[in-house]
Amino acid sequence: MQTNEDGTITIGVGLISVGWMGQLHSRAYSNLRYAYPDLGIKTRLVHAADTAPARAQEAVEVLGYERASADYHEVLNDPEVDVVSICAPNFLHAEIAVAAANAGKHFWVEKPVGRGEDETRAVSEAAAAAGVVSTIGFNYRHAPAIEHLKQLIADGDLGRITNVRGHMFADYSADPRGALSWRFIRNLAGSGVLGDLMGHLVDLVQYSLGPIAEVSAVTSTVYTERPELPMGTGTHFALIEDGEMKPVENEDYAAMLVRLSDDAAAPGIVGTLEASRVAVGPRASYGIEIYGTNGSAHWDFERMNELHISSGLGAAHQGYTRVMASPGMGDFGRFQPGAGTSMGYDDLKVIEAKKFLEAVAGRTAVNSNIQDALSAAQVISAAERSAAGRSWEASAPVAGTTSATSATAANA
16 A cells, blocks of 8 residues: 555555456446545556456456456465455355455455355454454445435434335346356355345345344245256356256245344334345345334335335325435435436445445545454354244344444434
8 A cells, every 4th residue: 555645545456356246346446536536545456366367368458457367365465465355256255355364455355255154253353363454245235325214214314213124036046947056055155045135135234223133034945956057167147958957055035033132223123034036026126114103214226226215204295205316315426416317236336445445544434344244144144043943043243343223323
């Protein structure tokens, strides 16, 4: 990390895995200059790693990295790399994140960080021991409408929050011809839709309302077999005709009853959360509904730039009003000049990159962090235990998260 004569800071970036998400991280770093010209932080794309020669070449020729390697350790050992983006398949996240921390590199890692609570805790401990900054790919918390909803809750505009309802329904595995990729194999993916989608929903709830303390869960595997996909020959979006059928080892659908902790945004908050990767109809319907004694609000990622709000008990026109995201809500004004001109998914990653690098630079840290990931992983582990034992299971509090609390609301 270099401080320039004009006071700006240049941060050297490393990338591990040049797939779709790696490309997205790279564009996010590059687009900081346009969205945040006053940030005082510049990025230098230094070193990328990918085992596929064509992707390594793409990192240099298309994305703009100065050099590329086949071995991710070369990125971690590069003295000109200050931060590293970890965009490899899920089962490699923990291994690489621990190695990054041990190498003294700040890291931005996609979720789930580990194949369960134990691996995620190992990353947390490594990051703490090394004193490095971490950021987690919890994309949806950065949507301006979500940031506005979080503020409405903290300001008490919805009254005392009583319950929450959330869902994350995707169709990427709705076709039974969908290939048996690593996502369906337990020793590679860990849990199924719990870790893949429910983790995002748990983060949304905890970020906006507060920690989840107890869960009661049920899971099901809708398609118990899928046609085998040789490793490295395609993605979980691939469809295979007449392939050899092999067992699916984790869940397609999960639901949870939740109780939030006593220090959440209000006492006694309860709710229901659902996730599915085999829903027919929703494409990426990731929604949250929050209900209070004076109003309610709901948001869905498929209409990311809208928030539906009902506020004011007994008002003459009580009911939902569609509010379009606009400047003044989160970082919307950094991307668009006015409501109705929508932001997109890629913009959320630019916000994520900005928060990450600000924390690396020693400024106020408002980024998601490894403790948030550990808290979400604990909730998912509790859900797995609950589904197996048909019981209520507790999730212990985690220090250092960015979860909302009653104190957050009081200080708003």
